[in-house]
Amino acid sequence: MNLISPFKGLRPAPGRAAEVIAPPYDVLNSAEAREQAAGKPWSFLHISKPEIDLPEDTDPYSAAVYAKAAENLARTIEAGLLVRDEQPCYYAYRLIMNGHSQTGLVAGASVADYDTNRIRKHEFTRPVKEDDRVRQIDAVNAQTGPVLLAYPNAPAVDAILAAAAQAEPALDVTADDGIQHTLWVIDEADSITQLTAAFNAMHALYIADGHHRSAAASRIAKMRNNQQGSDYFLSVIFPAHEMKIFDYNRVIKDLNGLDPTQFLAAIEEHFALEPSAMPVKPDAPGVFGMYMDKQWFKLTLNPELMPNDDPVARLDVSRLARYLIEPILGISDPRRDDRIDFVGGIRGLAGLEKRVDSGEMAVAFSLYATSMQDLMAVADNNDVMPPKSTWFEPKLADGVVSYLLD
Template identity: 45%
Template structure:
């Protein structure tokens, strides 16, 4: 049984999304991020690669760098560059490259599912990389970047995705950094959200496709917070982390 839930996403206004969008933190080094963010104070790199706001050569693991990430994340919200949705929602995110599109449901994945093996990994992780991402999650109190999961193809979920993706998306742009087309919709109908939750609950497993260190870090921080909370119930936000779930038949390596 895979437990998921909708969540109140923090995301850019339509007119700013192309300025804010970035590649994942781990596909480029600090200097490449510095170049891509040059002249763009709204780039997400200021949050996920905040060493770019320090002199060249600054250690990306310096404690000041993590603090800067949190300061920038708060500044983006204060200035309205990132805005939290007012209600819990599911989302649909599509990536297109070379004529191939994969559609993913953006959900809150359950930390205990990672700990008990419902969320399955296929790579070993390094403790130093886990610690880096754990610090990032702790100081921001958020998952800034999602992980990617695969799930067994599901007719009911396909129907929900089709229902929304025939409509005009909230975001639709080709990123200058990677050349991918990124498209995004909101699933806001209560019945559809209930269907998504129910269909995932009937799955025996989800599979980490990308983001093993981010998954481990989010789960470890969630478990840490649960242990620290004497009134832990199990439904707190820290029990969930952001994941984009793709049907297995659509998954492809896009590089």
């Protein structure tokens, strides 16, 4: 079986993409999705967040929600807003945000290779979220949320995608958040053959975002006895060197019974601590910013405490947890402890200040962003990252291309 496969994509009809594409289902809550979809009858949110078309007190995991998703997808296809390609294709997909550009390949990714870890993971999944994706995929008979993957250095693939992007795009839309989404159809037989062969030669692909979607696809394949259509899952695969990971920062509700003086003294056991007149955005591994009582501090971990042999231990999210958040603030399970929360770096340092200045949180930490090399090292070692280690931007849009399971 090939690592990737072309497929008959379901995508917006010419000129209709601006009415259809929407933010990923998992970056909006139900209220935000309802607000964004107001006055937009063909927004993909009616398919990916169908509870917005039901009473506000509807359980988002109820059977009625999944049935509504199937109804809304069928309605959108019947109205001609979404059209399926007649022949299997690959697609080049470019994202541009604030001058940063990355171009990847939309393809079916092999469930079998996911199951054998050739498509590599770096996170645990939560059963409730995985169950939700299984029920949604099964109800609509389609994968509508792409898994974000990375491929290692492959100049031949980069060249094919660059050549494809010289043609007239099938879709070119700037979304409400300012991110430009451009799609090109790759339907020429030689290019399809070359891309398939190039990916077959790769030792691995890496999940960047979409662990629940890929795990759900694997479960669907088993439910359907790996019948054709269920044996691949919707993915967008970017070259690792083009992908951008933002910092994923931490805010804590209290100082674990310590007063500020005691807290600072405890930190100095493992960190060099210096006040800063400016917000601290770390510029190197082992450097952290801390905001408390309207004051920023720069924290630098003692060099002898920075291991380089263990791919998980050398992550800054691990270092901060091991030497500060767990021993001083008493948080040992960040997945379940409600005293800690996480703020994506896209919100900037002002987002941290806001959470602390409001009194909601007592202290905030800014981190140096995890690198793609670190992510791939963890995955290659069959390890798992701490929760909320990576925040990828720009985000893929839902509705650009969907994968029907028949």
